[in-house]
Amino acid sequence: MPRAATTSNLFNAVGDESRRIILETLARGEASVGDLVDELGLAQPHVSRHLKVLREVNVVRCRTAGRQRLYSVYAPGLAPLQSWLIELTAQVNERYDRLDDHLHELLRNTINETRRP
């Protein structure tokens, strides 16, 4: 098989730097496509296409205002990424804690055994 077809899932969408920059810019406030074109060095079609990807994974919304479209970050759309991270780290930390407990118990037993004689 060739490269994995992961187009347009949230992780992939955020994996691209241009799109991250777009998100960062939009986080500072609603902006039109033209605003984004000016602010980033990208051509208008590129910005539009990146916005489409971001729209499809539901992390930006847009409203039409006259002839321009004003885009903004839709924070709840980032939730899946957040929860994935949180769950992953939680699971890892839980294991650390258990290991810690285990080590403490081992240590306690060792001390007891040392004391016994």
Added chain:
Amino acid sequence: MPRAATTSNLFNAVGDESRRIILETLARGEASVGDLVDELGLAQPHVSRHLKVLREVNVVRCRTAGRQRLYSVYAPGLAPLQSWLIELTAQVNERYDRLDDHLHELLRNTINETRRP
């Protein structure tokens, strides 16, 4: 320019589904390359290479145990992703709050003006 050269940054590393699955598996506990090969349907070289990417962005660590290498998630390596997300959403929410304040103030003024006559 062709596709953006984002090889081996954290966001990209986590953007790949195979690597996310590897991380999820490792979060359940340390595992050898062979374990991962068995558990996921991937060929050994692929697993090794994905692990290399994950190692390079510092989200997994490995220790040598006899002839196998035991990999585990290194949670602190995920911090940059976490903070990016947190800062982004914080900024967005802050703007929401300000908008909220502004709307409240507008509403208050409107009420006052309505009362005045």
Added chain:
DNA sequence: TTGACATATATCCATATCAGTATATGATGT
């Protein structure tokens, strides 16, 4: 309606990335 502006879509190209296979490295046990 027509012209101007703003954004979206379509098409083409270069290439980075992933999958597949073969081979190299490295460690263990005899």
Added chain:
DNA sequence: ACATCATATACTGATATGGATATATGTCAA
């Protein structure tokens, strides 16, 4: 040292992706 097992690296090929350009759609204003 040699055979075996475990993992890493090298190389190849297919393709999805992002960038570039041209064109279509859509909106307003006169």
